[in-house]
Amino acid sequence: MSKQTLIVIGNxxxxxxxxxxxxxxxxxxxxxxxxxxxxxxxxxxxxxLSEYFTGSTHADLxxxxxxxxxxxxxxxxxxxPVTAIDRNSRVLTTPKGEYTYDQLVLATGSxxxxxxxxxxxxxxxxxxxxxxxxxxxxxxxxxxxxxxxxGGGLLxxxxxxxxxxxxxxxxxxEFAPRLMPVQLDDQGGxxxxxxxxxxxxxxxxxxxxxxxxxxxxARLRMNFADDSHxxxxxxxxxxxxxxxxxxxxxCGLEVGERGGIVVNNQCTTSDPNIxxxxxxxxxxxxxxxxxxxxYTMARTLSAALNKDTGAAFTGADMSTKLKLLGVDVxxxxxxxxxxxxxxxxxxxxxxxxxxxxxxxxxxGKTLLGAILVGDNGPYDTLLQYxxxxxxxxxxxxxxxxxxxxxGAPALGADALPDTASICSCHNVTKGDISGxxxxxxxxxxxVKAETRASTGCGGCAALLKKVVDSELEKRGVEVCxxxxxxxxxxxxxxxxxxxxxxxxxxxGLLKQYGKxxxxxxxxxxxxxxxxxxxxxxxxxxxxxxxxDTNDTFMANMQKNGTYSIVPRxxxxxxxPEKLIVLGEVAREYDLYTKITGGQRVDLFGATLSELPExxxxxxxxxxxxxxxxxxxxxxxxxxxxxxWCRYGVQDSVGxxxxxxxxxxxxxxxxxxxxxxxxxxxxxxxxxxKDFGVIATEKGWNLYVCGNGGMRPRHAxxxxxxxxxxxxxxxxxxxxxFYVRTADRLQRTSxxxxxxxxxxxxxxxxxxxxxxxIGEELEQxxxxxxxxxxxxWRTAVExxxxxxxFREFVNAPEQKDPVQRWTSERGQRRPELxxxxx
Amino acid sequence: MKARTCWEAVCxxxxxxxxxxxxxxxxxxxxxxxxxxxxxxxxxxISHTDPFSGSNVLARGITGDINGEPVVASPLYKQxxxxxSGQCLEDxxxxxxxxxxxxxxxxxRLEVQVAQAASxxx
Ligand SMILES: Cc1cc2nc3c(=O)[nH]c(=O)nc-3n(C[C@H](O)[C@H](O)[C@H](O)COP(=O)(O)OP(=O)(O)OC[C@H]3O[C@@H](n4cnc5c(N)ncnc54)[C@H](O)[C@@H]3O)c2cc1C
Ligand code: SF4
Ligand code: FES
Numbered sequence: 003m004s005k006q007t008l009i010v011i012g013n014x015x016x017x018x019x020x021x022x023x024x025x026x027x028x029x030x031x032x033x034x035x036x037x038x039x040x041x042x043x044x045x046x047x048x049x050x051l052s053e054y055f056t057g058s059t060h061a062d063l064x065x066x067x068x069x070x071x072x073x074x075x076x077x078x079x080x081x082x083p084v085t086a087i088d089r090n091s092r093v094l095t096t097p098k099g100e101y102t103y104d105q106l107v108l109a110t111g112s113x114x115x116x117x118x119x120x121x122x123x124x125x126x127x128x129x130x131x132x133x134x135x136x137x138x139x140x141x142x143x144x145x146x147x148x149x150x151x152x153g154g155g156l157l158x159x160x161x162x163x164x165x166x167x168x169x170x171x172x173x174x175x176e177f178a179p180r181l182m183p184v185q186l187d188d189q190g191g192x193x194x195x196x197x198x199x200x201x202x203x204x205x206x207x208x209x210x211x212x213x214x215x216x217x218x219x220a221r222l223r224m225n226f227a228d229d230s231h232x233x234x235x236x237x238x239x240x241x242x243x244x245x246x247x248x249x250x251x252x253c254g255l256e257v258g259e260r261g262g263i264v265v266n267n268q269c270t271t272s273d274p275n276i277x278x279x280x281x282x283x284x285x286x287x288x289x290x291x292x293x294x295x296x297y298t299m300a301r302t303l304s305a306a307l308n309k310d311t312g313a314a315f316t317g318a319d320m321s322t323k324l325k326l327l328g329v330d331v332x333x334x335x336x337x338x339x340x341x342x343x344x345x346x347x348x349x350x351x352x353x354x355x356x357x358x359x360x361x362x363x364x365x366g367k368t369l370l371g372a373i374l375v376g377d378n379g380p381y382d383t384l385l386q387y388x389x390x391x392x393x394x395x396x397x398x399x400x401x402x403x404x405x406x407x408x409g410a411p412a413l414g415a416d417a418l419p420d421t422a423s424i425c426s427c428h429n430v431t432k433g434d435i436s437g438x439x440x441x442x443x444x445x446x447x448x449v450k451a452e453t454r455a456s457t458g459c460g461g462c463a464a465l466l467k468k469v470v471d472s473e474l475e476k477r478g479v480e481v482c483x484x485x486x487x488x489x490x491x492x493x494x495x496x497x498x499x500x501x502x503x504x505x506x507x508x509x510g511l512l513k514q515y516g517k518x519x520x521x522x523x524x525x526x527x528x529x530x531x532x533x534x535x536x537x538x539x540x541x542x543x544x545x546x547x548x549x550d551t552n553d554t555f556m557a558n559m560q561k562n563g564t565y566s567i568v569p570r571x572x573x574x575x576x577x578p579e580k581l582i583v584l585g586e587v588a589r590e591y592d593l594y595t596k597i598t599g600g601q602r603v604d605l606f607g608a609t610l611s612e613l614p615e616x617x618x619x620x621x622x623x624x625x626x627x628x629x630x631x632x633x634x635x636x637x638x639x640x641x642x643x644x645x646w647c648r649y650g651v652q653d654s655v656g657x658x659x660x661x662x663x664x665x666x667x668x669x670x671x672x673x674x675x676x677x678x679x680x681x682x683x684x685x686x687x688x689x690x691k692d693f694g695v696i697a698t699e700k701g702w703n704l705y706v707c708g709n710g711g712m713r714p715r716h717a718x719x720x721x722x723x724x725x726x727x728x729x730x731x732x733x734x735x736x737x738x739f740y741v742r743t744a745d746r747l748q749r750t751s752x753x754x755x756x757x758x759x760x761x762x763x764x765x766x767x768x769x770x771x772x773x774x775i776g777e778e779l780e781q782x783x784x785x786x787x788x789x790x791x792x793x794w795r796t797a798v799e800x801x802x803x804x805x806x807f808r809e810f811v812n813a814p815e816q817k818d819p820v821q822r823w824t825s826e827r828g829q830r831r832p833e834l835x836x837x838x839x
Numbered sequence: 840m841k842a843r844t845c846w847e848a849v850c851x852x853x854x855x856x857x858x859x860x861x862x863x864x865x866x867x868x869x870x871x872x873x874x875x876x877x878x879x880x881x882x883x884x885i886s887h888t889d890p891f892s893g894s895n896v897l898a899r900g901i902t903g904d905i906n907g908e909p910v911v912a913s914p915l916y917k918q919x920x921x922x923x924s925g926q927c928l929e930d931x932x933x934x935x936x937x938x939x940x941x942x943x944x945x946x947x948r949l950e951v952q953v954a955q956a957a958s959x960x961x
Contacts (some may be wrong), residue, residue: 049920065952196879376911427953487906488903518907519875519903521903521905521912522903522919524902524903526901546858547856547857547858547902548882548901548903550914551901551914554899559899561915562892563894563895600932803852810862810863810864811862812854812864813863813864813900816864817867820888820894
C-alpha cells in the first residue's frame, strides 16, 4: 500500500504537539508527513516567550529538535510559508513549489491585532508574538528610554514587564476603564493597577489613541482622543489576537463572522480532508487563546485520524493563573457573574493588597467563577470546585477568607473525583495519577515522568504533589520518609536537629533521637550532616566508623579491594611539573593511569598501605585531595575561555578555579559537579552539570540542577548576567539550601523536581530571599570555606590516623593474596577471575 | 578426626577501632575483627573475604545493627553479614566463616584451625 500524505501548515506549539501525538500513533505508519513553518525557527514555547529577554535562547525554548523530526521521518520545511490551497486538486503552493496532500491540518495560530491608528506602521512600532518580534524590540530598545504597550490585557502586561526588564520606563495604555478587562472586575483591576504602578509601570486607562506622529522629546508621540498625548521611543501593540485564517478564507472554507476557521467536535473544517487546531480554529463560535485547549484539539484530531470515533473536543476551561510583573492574578470560569441569578461573595484586604471574588450559583451550591488579585493561594481549590461541580460548603465564603478569620483549609486531594483535571497542559486527571501509581510509580518524580503532569507551565505542581501523596497514603504505601530503622526522621529533619541542638557526634544523635546502633544507611548520612555542620576531619575518632570505606580511606575502592586516587586539579589546569610528578608516582607504584571526564587524572591499583605513602609524595608536590571518594564537589570543568579562545568572552578557567577552591571539601547529600564555559558555544558542557556557568558579554549565566549519568537532565537557566560576586553568592545559596534540605543520595535535579513549587520556588528562595535565610546560608558557606582542610594532609601528618591504613595490622609485610595482576596495553590491571560463590 | 585448633594472638586492644573493623593475618588467612563497644560481648571476628567479590575487604565495611543483630555491610556490593553467625542477610545460601574471639589481657585471640594453614595460594 502506498502511503498517503499528511501536511501540517504551521510549526507552532499546537502543530508540534499534534505531531508528537500523531507520530506515536498507529496511523503514523500509513502517512508521509510534511510540515511547513513560516517562522525560520523550529516550534518553540511561545508561552515563555518573554524569557528570551532574560537569557533563554531559542534552544532553551524549543519544543523539539531537528533530529527528532528526522527520526520520525517528518519532512520539516521551516521558513517556507504556504501561500495558497487548491482544494479541488488538493495542492498547496509555497514560494518554493507545489505539494499534494491527502489530509491537511491547519495550525496557523493567530496574529496580533494592530488597531487602525494613523501612523501605526512607522519605525519604532512593534508587536509581541514571535522571536523575530523580540529581536526587533531588543534592537530598538538599545537606543530608547521609554516604551509604551498599547493594550492592558494579559499579554500587554507581560510585554510591559519585558520593556521594563530591557531598562525602559514602561507605560501601559488601555482603551477600557480597567486593566485585564476580560478577566477582572473594576475592583480587581484597580488593585492590580495600583500594584503595577507601585512597580514603576505607568498605567493610562480610557485612552483611545487617534494618531502616532513624530515626537519632540522622544521618537514618537501618541495623540489621544481626549486631547492629551504621550511621548515615547517605541510602541508595542498588544491589543488582542486574531485567528490566522487567511489561507482558509481564500480557499473558501467556512470561517466565523469575526474570523476563525469553523471546526466540528473532531476539529474537521467544512472540507472533510482539512482540519484546524489551535488558535486558528473556531469551535462552537469560540476561539481559544490558550495553549492547553489547543493541545486538547491536537490530541482529539490525532485520535480522530486514528479512526477513534469517540474522540471529541468538547470545549475547554479558560481559567488562568499568572504572575504579572510579580503580582498574582487568577481568573476562573464565569468571573463576571453573567450566569442568570449568580451571586457574588467578595473579600478585599486593602492592607495586604488581596482581592478575592467568588461567583456562586443562585442556590449557593456551585462555584461558577472567581477572581483573585494579589494572592493566588486559593486558586487551586477554587478551580477544582468550579471544574468538578463539587458542592460548596454551607459557608462558601470560608474558601476565600484568610484562615485567621475562619477561612477553610484548602480542599483535600481526597475530595476530588477521579475525573478532576490536575494538569491541564498535559490533560492529566486524578484518575491518571492513581493509575500511574498502581502501575508502579512510587514517588512524585516517577509520576511526573510517567504522566508528564506538571512538565508544561508548572502551574499545577503543588496540587500534583498533594494528590500523589494522598494516593500513596491511601495505598498504605505509607509515605514513609524515615531514614532507616534507627531514625524516624528524614535527612532534612536530622540536619535540623543536629544544627539546632548543636549535636556533634553520631552517638549523641542516636541517644537523643534514634534507637539501636545505626547502620550503613544512617551512619554515612549523619556523617555527612555532621561534616557540613561542623566541618571536622572525617577521620576524627568519632567520625571514622560513620563513613563508607571510600570516605574512611579517602580513596575509591575498586573491585579487587585496591584503591584509586584522584588528586584535585582545579579547573583542569596543571603545570608540566605537576604532571610529571603524577607520572613518576604512577610509575613508582605501578598504578594504572587514566584521564577522567572531569579533567583530572585517576591512578588505580594502590593498596591500603600504599595510600599514605603516595599521598605524602603528592602533597609534597603541591597536590590536594580531590574528594573523588566523597559525596561532595567533584570537579569544576572548564574550557580554555577568553585567555586563548578567539570566541571567549570571559576567563572561564579563572572562574572554574575560584569555584573549585571555594566549594572543595563541602559534604553534600550526593556528589556535585560544576562547569564553566567561556561563551555560549558551551565547550565545557556546563548545562549537564549540577551547576553550570556560561559566560556572557555582561557576566555569567547560571544554570542549575542538570546531570549526566543514567537519567540525563539539562540544567535550568537560573539567573543571567551575574557579576563574579553575584554568581558566587547565588551558588552559595543554592548549594547550602540543597545541602540542608535534600534527601539522602538525592542529586540536585531530583531534589529540585521534588521541591514543592520546583524551580520557581527555588528562585524565590535564592534570588528574592523569600524565606529570609539568604544571609544565613551565605554565612554558613563562608564558615565552611574558612575551616577547609585537605583531609589527606591532616591524615599523613598524624601517626594515629596513619595506623588505619595497615592492610593487616599484625603483618605489615603480608601481601593480599587475592590481588593478582596482569598487563594490558602496557599497563597493569587486575587479573579477571571467575569468583566462586 | 577433629581438626586441630589454637587460640592465635592477632593484635592488641590498641589496634582496634571502636564501632569499626580491622584486618589481621592468621594461619587460616585474612580475618576481620570488629569492636562494637556498645554491645556485650563487644568483639566479633569473621572472614575478611567478601564472598561476592572474592576480595579481602569486609573489615572495611560499615557496622551497625539490623533488627537488633550486629552486622557489617560489604563495602563493595553492600550485602549485610550477621557478625554472630556469618549469615548474609540478602542471600540465604551465602555465609562467611565466623571465628571465636576472646580478650586475653591486652591481647585479642582468635580460635583458628592450624591444619589448613599451608593451603593459602602463593
Ligand atoms: C507573549 C505570550 C505569552 C503567552 N502566555 C500564555 C500563557 O501564559 N498561557 C497560555 O495558555 N497561553 C499563552 N500564550 C498563548 C499561546 O502561546 C498560544 O495559545 C499558542 O502558541 C497557540 O499555538 P498555535 O500552534 O495555535 O499557534 P502558534 O504558536 O502561533 O503557531 C502558529 C504557527 O503557524 C505559522 N504559520 C501561520 N501561517 C502560516 C502559513 N501560511 N504557512 C506556514 N506557517 C504558518 C506561524 O508562523 C506560527 O509559527 C501566550 C502567547 C504569547 C505571544
Ligand atoms: S565555550 Fe566558547 S570560549 Fe570556551 S572554548 Fe568553547 S568557543 Fe571557546
Ligand atoms: S497545568 Fe501546566 S503543567 Fe500542569
